[in-house]
Amino acid sequence: MRIVQIIDSLNPGGAERMAINYANALAQRIEFSGLISTRTEGILSNQIESKVCYLFLNKKKRIDFFAISRLRKYLKKNRVDIIHAHSSSFFIAVLVKFTMPKIKIVWHDHYGTRVRETKKENRVLVFLSIFFYSIFAVNHELIEWSKKNMKCSRVIFIPNFTRFPKIVKQETNLKGNDGKRIVILANLKNPKNHILILKAFCELKLNEMGWSLHLIGKDYYDIYSDILKNFIKSNSLADHIFLYGEKNDIRYILSQSTIGVLTSTQEGFPVTLLEYGLENLAVVSTNVGYCSIIIKNEFTGLLFNPFSEFEIKEQLLKVVEDDSARMKMGNNLGQLIDEKYSEKKVIEQIILAYNKK
Structure with missing residues (x-):
């Protein structure tokens, strides 16, 4: 199994931490585990472990042909089977699938507020969901939203997990009284x-x-x-x-x-x-x-x-x-x-x- 996680940034956030968690954890268990940040890097980038094949695309605009080309080369070189796209990174995943139709896209929805949104507010996501192999969602409300609105019938609940990075410099000393x-x-x-x-x-x-x-x-x-x-x-x-x-x-x-x-x-x-x-x-x-x-x-x-x-x-x-x-x-x-x-x-x-x- 050869899988790459794609996320738009590596700034601190729930979806970002999960993309890194999956990449690091899978690197110990499957043949190939990669991680791609599309738009910006961030302080979480130093949590990527050595076994993970990392790429920063430096995507500059919504449809960036240079970034799509770099992504395609990475996928072909590493013989990736599955793109695990987190949150809004589904867009570039679908664009590259047009040139690599056999690759599977798994889209992971972390966005709790989506349950209050309409199909119309997510029209691009809903339209492109026909290209998804599976949808993963982090709670049962999001599962129901996807089943009701998306064009992909394979919707699966996957709970989050956490793992602290192995080596991080201890530098933030909190003020105030111990124990309070x-x-x-x-x-x-x-x-x-x-x-x-x-x-x-x-x-x-x-x-x-x-x-x-x-x-x-x-x-x-x-x-x-x-x-x-x-x-x-x-x-x-x-x-x-x-x-x-x-x-x-x-x-x-x-x-x-x-x-x-x-x-x-x-x-x-x-x-x-x-x-x-x-x-x-x-x-x-x-x-x-x-x-x-x-x-x-x-x-x-x-x-x-x-x-x-x-x-x-x-x-x-x-x-x-x-x-x-x-x-x-x-x-x-x-x-x-x-x-x-x-x-x-x-x-x-x-x-x-x-x-x-």
Whole structure:
């Protein structure tokens, strides 16, 4: 089996991390595993392991014949059987298939918000889906959307998994008190809903209890970012709420943290929850997407409605005030992820899915 993962960038994000995870994990199990970034590289590029055959296309425009030609040469040289296209990279995969009709395209949908979109809003994707061999989706809502709207009948649920890179320099030292750090891993953009945790932190006066809040994720320096920074400044919380930008040493960051939070109004299957669990953090999470499947009860974490300030405050206070419950939640979540969402289990599923007739 000879497979290449294609993704538009290697900037930190769920789909991007999964493309690298698949490429690295498959490199240990199949004849050939490749990875291609089409538009931009990013800090995740240093997580690509040596056995993975990597190419950066440097695609400049929507239909870039030079990039298509480079992609075609790579596929022919490495005798690739399957293109595993993540998110919007399906477009260039289909363009190259026109010149290599025998190659199979598997399209992987990570975009939780799609379930709220219409077929018309995704007309290019729907039209080109006739060229897909299979569709993989990260939650059951996305499965149903594809079955209803897409022109490919082979639709398969594949859960995410996570694996931390083997060697990453430990360089991000979190501020605040040990044992009292709350972290949120999410780029500063919609629908990540950071303002909800900022308001909850402020109204609960967690800073007066010695707690600090740490935002890890890309800052786009836009209106969304300005709203968060203005809130922090206007409530005199600059010594308790910290923004770090995009970081690569996630495992090291989480090793310094106590509680992991996810506040999104839409999610597919958040890799973030898996990362929190692998480091045994107590989790307070939104109940959208696949979150409520991972966190089924209070033994593995606490859920809230992302549109309810009351609910997040209520749940956050529970884990802040109860050290014993917090520790049990983190341990239970870690055990659950190891049992159900380990690399070994998911890779076995995806290899079967690649071969499904």
